[in-house]
Amino acid sequence: MKIRKGDTVEVISGDDRGARGTVHRVFPAQKRVVVSGVNLVKKHQRRTGDVRTQVGIIEREAPIAISNVALVCPRCNATTRVGYRIMPDGSKVRYCRKCDETIQ
Numbered sequence: 001m002k003i004r005k006g007d008t009v010e011v012i013s014g015d016d017r018g019a020r021g022t023v024h025r026v027f028p029a030q031k032r033v034v035v036s037g038v039n040l041v042k043k044h045q046r047r048t049g050d051v052r053t054q055v056g057i058i059e060r061e062a063p064i065a066i067s068n069v070a071l072v073c074p075r076c077n078a079t080t081r082v083g084y085r086i087m088p089d090g091s092k093v094r095y096c097r098k099c100d101e102t103i104q
């Protein structure tokens with residue numbers, strides 16, 4: 001998975017194109033991610049018996065396809081493609097193909 005929880009991503013296609021947000025959740029099997037503030041849908045929440053549940057019409061983020069988002073590099077602040085590098089200790093790290101910065 002090139003996109004991980006906590007990453008900042010930019011939407012590159014669809015209604016929310018250009019929007020940026022942080023990845024909340026990743027669904028590897030569905031190849032989808034939930035991004036803060038992106039792909040908001042109105043949900044009609046019924047009373048569930050749980051007093052903590054907000055009732056009424058609430059906005060929630062719906063998952064979007066990973067192919068519709070691009071990782072934003074923390075250093076060059078631009079969308080980038082991700083490469084992988086094997087470190088001397090054998091661990092695999094991601095890096096920005098534009099500025100070569102390692103992305104944790």
Ligand SMILES: [Zn+2]
Binds near residue numbers: 075077096097099101
């Ligand atoms: Zn970069």
